[in-house]
Amino acid sequence: xxxxxxxxxxxxxxxxxxxxxxxxxxxxxxxxxxxxxxxxxxxxxxxxxxxxxxxxxxxxxxxxxxxxxxxxxxxxxxxxxxxxxxxxxxxxxxxxxxxxxxxxxxxxxxxxxxxxxxxxxxxxxxxxxxxxxxxxxxxxxxxxxxxxxxxxxxxxxxxx
Amino acid sequence: xxxxxxxxxxxxxxxxxxxxxxxxxxxxxxxxxxxxxxxxxxxxxxxxxxxxxxxxxxxxxxxxxxxxxxxxxxxxxxxxxxxxxxxxxxxxxxxxxxxxxxxxxxxxxxxxxxxxxxxxxxxxxxxxxxxxxxxxxxxxxxxxxxxxxxxxxxxxxxxx
DNA sequence: CGCAAATAAGCAATAAACTAGCATTTTGCC
DNA sequence: GGCAAAATGCTAGTTTATTGCTTATTTGCG
Numbered sequence: 001x002x003x004x005x006x007x008x009x010x011x012x013x014x015x016x017x018x019x020x021x022x023x024x025x026x027x028x029x030x031x032x033x034x035x036x037x038x039x040x041x042x043x044x045x046x047x048x049x050x051x052x053x054x055x056x057x058x059x060x061x062x063x064x065x066x067x068x069x070x071x072x073x074x075x076x077x078x079x080x081x082x083x084x085x086x087x088x089x090x091x092x093x094x095x096x097x098x099x100x101x102x103x104x105x106x107x108x109x110x111x112x113x114x115x116x117x118x119x120x121x122x123x124x125x126x127x128x129x130x131x132x133x134x135x136x137x138x139x140x141x142x143x144x145x146x147x148x149x150x151x152x153x154x155x156x157x158x159x160x
Numbered sequence: 161x162x163x164x165x166x167x168x169x170x171x172x173x174x175x176x177x178x179x180x181x182x183x184x185x186x187x188x189x190x191x192x193x194x195x196x197x198x199x200x201x202x203x204x205x206x207x208x209x210x211x212x213x214x215x216x217x218x219x220x221x222x223x224x225x226x227x228x229x230x231x232x233x234x235x236x237x238x239x240x241x242x243x244x245x246x247x248x249x250x251x252x253x254x255x256x257x258x259x260x261x262x263x264x265x266x267x268x269x270x271x272x273x274x275x276x277x278x279x280x281x282x283x284x285x286x287x288x289x290x291x292x293x294x295x296x297x298x299x300x301x302x303x304x305x306x307x308x309x310x311x312x313x314x315x316x317x318x319x320x
Numbered sequence: 321c322g323c324a325a326a327t328a329a330g331c332a333a334t335a336a337a338c339t340a341g342c343a344t345t346t347t348g349c350c
Numbered sequence: 351g352g353c354a355a356a357a358t359g360c361t362a363g364t365t366t367a368t369t370g371c372t373t374a375t376t377t378g379c380g
Contacts, residue, residue, distance in 0.1 A: 013218060020180045020214035023367095025337055034359050039339070041357095050222050054180035057212040058173060058312050065312055070262060070269055087306045094313035102230060102300035109230055109300060113312060140262035140269060146247045150310050152218050152225055152273060153254035185366055197329050199368070 005050075008033060010154060012041055013050070017151040020054045057148075060113055067114040068142040071096075071128065072106040074135045082133055083107075089131055095123050106138070117141075165210075168193060172201055173210070174314040180214045217308075220273055227274040228302040231256075231288065232266040234295045242293055243267075249291055255283050266298070277301075 005013075011031040015022060022030075028038035045051045060068065075082060083101065090099050090110065099110040114120035129137050165173075171191040175182060182190075188198035205211045220228065235242060243261065250259050250270065259270040274280035289297050 013216070013223070016216035017218065018215075020216040023337060024339095033357095035337080036339070036360085037358050048222070050219050052217040052219050055215050055217060055310060056173070056176040056180040057215060057310065058177065059210050059212050060312050062208070062210050063173075063312055068260065070260070090306050096307055097310060097313075098308045099306040100228065100230070100302040101304050101306060102302050104298070104300040106300065108306070109302075110307075138264070140264040140266065142260035142262050142269075144261050146250050146259040146261060146268070147256055147270075148258045150215060150217065150257060152220050152223055153257075183366060184368090193328095194330055195366080196331085196368075200328085 009041060009045065012038070012045065013152075014154040016042070016051070017154065020056075064115055065113045066116050067112075067120045068145070069112050069114070069120060070140045070142070071110045071112055071124065072138045072140075073108045073110070073128065074106045074137075075108075075133050076135045077133055078107060086131070086133060093123070093127060095120070106136075169201060169205065170314060172198070172205065173312075176202070176211070177311040177314065180216075215310075224275055225273045226276050227272075227280045228305070229272050229274070229280060230300045230302070231270045231272055231284065232298045232300075233268045233270070233288065234266045234297075235268075235293050236295045237293055238267060246291070246293060253283070253287060255280070266296075 008031050012027065015027055015030050024039045024042065025035050027042070028035040031038065042051070075086060086108065090096055090108065095112045095114050096110045097113050099108060101107060102109050112120065112123070114123060124137060124139060128134065168191050172187065175187055175190050184199050184202070185195050187202070188195040191198065202211070235246060246268065250256055250268065255272045255274050256270045257273050259268060261267060262269050272280065272283070274283060284297060284299060288294065
């Protein structure tokens with residue numbers, strides 16, 4: 001694949017981040033090239049894995065998911081086997097929307113979505129705290145969402 | 161708009177979550193109706209705000225964003241004015257990808273992305289800790305991503 | 321239950337977009 | 351400067367999006 005991204009590639013990524021359903025024709029117009037090479041570039045970016053996928057953001061509240069919460073988990077043992085075992089468990093939990101292993105006082109941070117508080121608490125008590133090797137669990141219920149741009153800040157040169 | 165979502169609407173949302181760039185024809189085929197009513201349903205879902213938008217997920221690492229970290233901030237004062245002031249600041253910081261106000265020991269959780277560790281540390285020292293009303297700041301660098309499905313778990317009936 | 325109104329689906333036709341093939345231009349390197 | 355590789359733009363055929371209209375289905379009420 002291509003070694004380095006040129007400015008048109010960056011523009012393409014920027015536009016696609018903002019609107020993942022833009023037509024290729026419109027995308028081409030915005031970045032200043034004709035449609036065929038634009039489509040080829042997008043395909044190449046997908047092929048290279050730079051584009052991980054296309055998603056639709058939904059309004060959880062309206063869909064009946066009242067609760068969003070962060071769960072921080074610390075484990076007793078952190079051998080690679082222990083970590084992998086816990087990760088496998090995390091992947092199985094449908095309430096967990098995103099999860100990272102982190103450095104610091106806790107080992108994992110998870111963002112969870114649940115239908116209501118009861119469902120969430122059941123999840124914590126029944127599933128999380130009772131999981132093998134879990135040492136401590138701390139939860140933080142979200143009160144409101146300030147920002148949600150699951151995107152890379154492509155056009156902020158001051159941080160490049 | 162429509163009072164209640166029927167099973168076809170749910171299927172539409174589920175399919176769109178998984179692939180935000182699916183064609184309407186293919187979407188219609190998957191949910192078992194013809195293309196025009198399918199498109200009308202999607203438009204109605206957008207109109208109602210159930211669909212918040214379409215995004216493209218990028219590979220931050222490949223794009224040169226080495227660091228993803230969680231930042232937890234506690235404020236001195238939590239009057240509504242103080243909170244709104246801090247939120248306005250958060251929205252201005254391009255490194256912050258998502259942020260929630262939470263209950264518990266800290267007031268805000270932010271997921272941040274930066275080009276490198278130095279950029280991130282500068283951000284914390286120069287921007288976050290020096291912001292008015294900030295009491296304490298704790299950071300957790302992510303070591304690896306376990307899961308990233310910024311989606312609602314639509315087809316897990318056991319949690320409905 | 322049965323009718324009427326409202327709602328949604330499907331069909332057909334048109335406009336727009338996607339995409340492959342090919343000629344041309346640009347880029348990179350000797 | 352000159353060649354080879356890579357990328358672009360054009361053209362055209364196919365697929366998709368979109369709209370208007372008709373038919374079918376559902377909903378609400380007597």
